Amino acid sequence: MPIEGHGGELALAALRAFGVTEMFTLSGGHVFPLYAAAHESGFGLYDVRHEQSAVFAAEAVAKLRRRPGLAVLTAGPGVTNGISGLTSAHFNGSPVLVLGGRAPAFRWGAGSLQELDHVPLVAPVTKYAATVTDCAEIPGQIGAALTAALTPHRGPAFLDLPLDVIFSTSAAADPGVPAVPVLEPDPDEVTRAAVLLRDADRPVIVAGSDVWTGDAIAELRAAAEALRVPVFTNGMGRGALPPGHPLAFARARRVALGQADVVAVVGTPLDFRLGFGDFGAARVVHVVDSAEQRATHVTPAVSPVGDLRVILRGLAATTGDHEEWIAGLRVAEDAARFRDVELMAAESDPIKPARIYGELRKVLAPDAVTIGDGGDFVSYAGRFLEPAQPGTWLDPGPYGCLGTGLGYAMGARVTYPGRQICVLLGDGAAGFSLMDVESLVRQGLPVVLVVGNNGMWGLEKHPMRAMYGFDVAADLQPGIRYDEVVRALGGAGETVAKASEVGPALRRAFDAGVPYLVNVLTDPADAYPRSSVLA
Known part of the structure; x- marks a missing residue:
């Protein structure tokens, strides 16, 4: 018509x-x-x-x-x-x-x-x-x-x-809704991938955002459970296996990728976040939804291309047994988590970012949408926060563009009127979009904003000082009252300078019903222990 x-x-x-x-x-x-x-x-x-x-x-x-x-x-x-x-x-x-x-x-x-x-x-x-x-x-x-x-x-x-x-x-003319084409994978490549994972002694699956985007969460779980392979996630793949799942791992990734003999990367590129696909002697399986996503800088042992649901269903048709490997990784995972618990409870002065995330873990609901917009401060979020459900973690992704936070917050609040929406901002990142608090206030879109305020561009200051013995163009005015900016725009907020005050401030923020900024003054000497090569 x-x-x-x-x-x-x-x-x-x-x-x-x-x-x-x-x-x-x-x-x-x-x-x-x-x-x-x-x-x-x-x-x-x-x-x-x-x-x-x-x-x-x-x-x-x-x-x-x-x-x-x-x-x-x-x-x-x-x-x-x-x-x-x-x-x-x-x-x-x-x-x-x-x-x-x-x-x-x-x-x-x-x-x-x-x-x-x-x-x-x-x-x-x-x-x-x-x-x-x-x-x-x-x-x-x-x-x-x-x-x-x-x-x-x-x-x-x-x-x-x-x-x-x-x-x-x-x-x-009304164009209707054209059917989006579905790419069927080569069944032989899927079988080869399944056999590699089955026959490996120390296999690992790394699942990324496309597993969520391609609506393949259930299929990923089924494949991991059938093959008995530990799973690590990044991007919107986080939460694909809930934190309590026996095959869900987060803190033992370096050990796992350092010892694995087969690494299956599903729905995410082999970029800087994964060491550019260099996993030592491990054979690489790269599962992607389209041919242009296949890595060109490494040669995987096999790279099935197509609908991720179909590929993962094919993997789930094969069963494996890697219990000794899983048990060994669990020891490393538990040890790392024990260390994290101590860091997240630290009564340091000034406040360490880890303590902020320890308190956030206590107040975030399982379906909360958490948004990261920053450098070092958000890197800590990736380490200490574990989404309980898939599709609840938003970060800038591999392009690393700061300023996503307030826009992402608006889109998330419009999408989920009844959920907690929590934006994690470095104080540098806050400068890109904080004025859009006014947009949230005016349109009745409450969110919680947590600023890790260390008065610097931490991702640049610490590395530059290590390389040159000095740093330039990396300082911000210390102690800026970002909460007062939010209040001036019609929201609310407070500044926190003591570790014991973080938890109560976060609870007030989530109860406020308006855009509320918790401005946490953090330790400027604290640098995220980054080990990945970015370029």
Whole structure:
């Protein structure tokens, strides 16, 4: 059945067919028809103070809901301000659609306000980038863009909507929801992978974000249990096996990867987070959802490609026995956890980051969404916090772009109105997006913000001092009252300087019902014990 209306109405009709129910934006005249259509039809509309937050909010929805997220950006600087968000979505495999305003086509080249050809700028970090040239093409172009975004390996898409196109009225064909293609893996490669894991003496599985994105959590558990292989996770794969599961490991990763003879990496790249896939003498199985995700800098023993659910079901058809290996790793895991318990209870002055996470573990609900935005402070979060459920951990991902926190918080709160949303910010990262507390306050979106305030760019200061004997451009003003910034914007908060005060402050924050910032003054001499090579 054909659909009819102005460009904004046509766009929202196509978006609804893909399950999209909200847009994130910063007001701009080039995209008024999209706002009008949202306002008149009850489509969720949330605005921010910087366009990067709009894209990050859309990405949070895409990550958490495993369906497209939408950001609408006005022309010129609106789009260019959102490119870091698009790039993060590119590296994270997040199906984000950005609709950009554009100067009118009929006057192109005459110098209209914010006249810029955005497509060449965003094309390298999107799966689909195009300019819509006719109002009637809007639904079809949105359908094509979202199909590309959802086709593994997933990623962002971009459409430019010239002012004279989006303001026009037209009838258009309803594109419906095209079926996203499913890639069937080579069954022989799956069998080879299963045999390698079965016959190994010391196998390990490392599962990443694509296991969550590909809705393969149950299949991962089944495969690990059938083959009896210990599992480590990263990104949104965290929580795929609950912390109490006998095959779930977190703190013995260095021991495991140092001693393993087969390492199966499922749904995450062999990048700096995994030592670039160099696991010594271990044979590598790299399970990916699309051919372009296969590692090119190492040669895996086997690399099944396709729907992760199908591949993991194939692995689960083979059974194994590695109880002695599992028991040995459990000893290492328990020893590391015992050391962690001591660190998380330390009554140090100044406060160590570990103590903050020890207190957070006591107050976070099992379904809380935890968001990391920072360097050293968030590295500690990765070490000490263990999500109880999959799909509850958001961090910037391998691109490492700071400033995701407030946008992710907005997207998470819109997605889960009744859950705890907790943002962990380094004091450096807080400077990128803290103004968007005003956006949260104004739109009734309460979240808890915890700042690890050590007065520096810790991820840079400590390494530079170790390399050169001095550091530059790495200091921030110590003791900044970020809580007062939040109060000035309509929220609430407090500064904590004693370890014993952290727990009560966190409980007040979660009970507040408004954006609440706990500003914890942490030890500037405390450096995360980083062992990975970043480049």
